[in-house]
Amino acid sequence: MWWLKPAHEPITQRVLGVLAASTTAVLALHLLFPEGHALHISTYTLGLLGKYLAYALLAVAVDLVWGYLGILSLGHGAFFALGGYAMGMYLMRQIGDRGAYGHPELPDFMVFLNWQELPWFWHGFDQFGFALLMVLLAPGLLALVFGWLAFRSRVTGVYLSIITQALTFALMLAFFRNEMGFGGNNGLTDFKDMLGFDLREDSTRAGLFTITAITLGLGFWLCRALMLSKLGRVCVACRDAESRVRFLGYRVERFQLFIFVVSAMLAGVAGALYVPQVGIINPSEFAPIFSIEIVVWVALGGRATLYGAIIGALLVNYAKTFFTGLIPDAWLFILGGLFVAVTLALPQGVAGLMKHWRWPRTPDTTTQEARA
Numbered sequence: 001m002w003w004l005k006p007a008h009e010p011i012t013q014r015v016l017g018v019l020a021a022s023t024t025a026v027l028a029l030h031l032l033f034p035e036g037h038a039l040h041i042s043t044y045t046l047g048l049l050g051k052y053l054a055y056a057l058l059a060v061a062v063d064l065v066w067g068y069l070g071i072l073s074l075g076h077g078a079f080f081a082l083g084g085y086a087m088g089m090y091l092m093r094q095i096g097d098r099g100a101y102g103h104p105e106l107p108d109f110m111v112f113l114n115w116q117e118l119p120w121f122w123h124g125f126d127q128f129g130f131a132l133l134m135v136l137l138a139p140g141l142l143a144l145v146f147g148w149l150a151f152r153s154r155v156t157g158v159y160l161s162i163i164t165q166a167l168t169f170a171l172m173l174a175f176f177r178n179e180m181g182f183g184g185n186n187g188l189t190d191f192k193d194m195l196g197f198d199l200r201e202d203s204t205r206a207g208l209f210t211i212t213a214i215t216l217g218l219g220f221w222l223c224r225a226l227m228l229s230k231l232g233r234v235c236v237a238c239r240d241a242e243s244r245v246r247f248l249g250y251r252v253e254r255f256q257l258f259i260f261v262v263s264a265m266l267a268g269v270a271g272a273l274y275v276p277q278v279g280i281i282n283p284s285e286f287a288p289i290f291s292i293e294i295v296v297w298v299a300l301g302g303r304a305t306l307y308g309a310i311i312g313a314l315l316v317n318y319a320k321t322f323f324t325g326l327i328p329d330a331w332l333f334i335l336g337g338l339f340v341a342v343t344l345a346l347p348q349g350v351a352g353l354m355k356h357w358r359w360p361r362t363p364d365t366t367t368q369e370a371r372a
Contacts, residue, residue: 002229003222012224015307016217023213027206043202047277050209052317054274057216059297059309061266064223066295067304068232069259070239071156075164076267077291078171079139081281083268085175086138088188088281089122090131091199095192108190109183119181128195135272136265143264144257151253151260156242165288172286187282194276205277212273216310219266223306226262235259236304296339302351311350 006012026041026049033040041049058080065071097104101111105118124130146167150160178184197204226232237245238252246252275281284290293316301312316335324331346353 003225005228006221006224009224009228011305011307012221015220015310019213019217019220023210027210030202030206043205046205046209048321050205050212050277051274052314053209053212053216054270054277055297055317056310056313057212057219057270057273058267058294059301059313060216060219060223060306061263061270062294063298063301063303063306063309064226064266065260065263066298067306067309068227068235068239069256071256071260072158072161072295073164073260073263074161074288074291074295075168076263076294077288078168078286079143079264079267080271080274081168081171081175081283081285082138082142083135083271084275084281084285085182085188085271086125086131086134086268087272087275088191089125089134089182090128091191091194091276092188093122093126094194095190098192099190107183107188109178109186110181113178115181122181132272135268139264139268139271140261143261147257147260151256154253165291168286168291169288172283172288175283175286183282185283187280187284188275189280189282191276191279199276199279208273208277212277215269215273219269220306220310222262223266226259227306231255231258293335296335298349299339300342300349302349305349305351305355308349308351315350 026046029039030041030043030046035042058076061079062073062076065073092107095107099108099111101108103111106115110118125134146164150163155163174180175182175187176185182188191199193199194204197207199205227235234245234250235255238250238255242252271281271285294313297312297316298309299312300316301310302308316338319334319338320331323334342349348355
């Protein structure tokens, strides 16, 4: 079965093993050692690590389309934000009359703006199952419509990148408007609980961290399974020689569209995991600079490896947390310098360095099989 192939792949075994061991170690340090102990991991740090893991899943989604299809998407921040808003709408509906204005149905920002009734697109978000469905459908449908129009018209290269960035910029401007019904500039925040669990409790934070780690592992497994299958080999062939693949009779746009939609859904899931741990979702997640940052994560970690995207996301976001606290005004310059340095010194990223240093006998079988 195609979905079982990663189980026999050394790289997948190593990545999932490291992820499982790291998750277990973090939870043990958080739960077993009391506050004030040198080995104790605080709730704040646990939430920060959970955010990093959500970002890692987002980076894997971008690497799926950029690394294996050659499609440089600068709009995946939009899919991430849509998944986050879907989860945020569910969390807002759970507040009920515990909000500042005490309205049993309308969120506080709607009461403040004198809305008289709940908009039609908010109905159903009081159910967790419906919210999960929207986490997948909202980014998936957007990617389906956008991808069908773009790939059918054979828009590729820098033109596709510009269009994806224009898409996320347009959505950012739309979500900033109060009349859209998504909280405007402030977004959605002040969440209380999720499925009856208090989001401020340590046990809930630990549970969210664990779920995020498991989801990252499943997302990585899914992407590796797809790329090790015949579908993956065709995708790599489309990346390296699209015209030849078309000559052989393959409908390239169908492969591109399918992978693009799967990637968008993974990004939406990452956004849904991000929101309850951070406690807010606002239009800044649509900002084009965020989508560019995601590409930097993947480039730093190493394209077409998937595990490199995880490494890049963790490294860059840890560096961002550190340097924005130390020298906040210089962070963007550091990020730009890091991208230039990696491009010049490590064209294959950290994963390429690790592959030659530690894993010389475990090359990426996906690329080799495609070339064969």
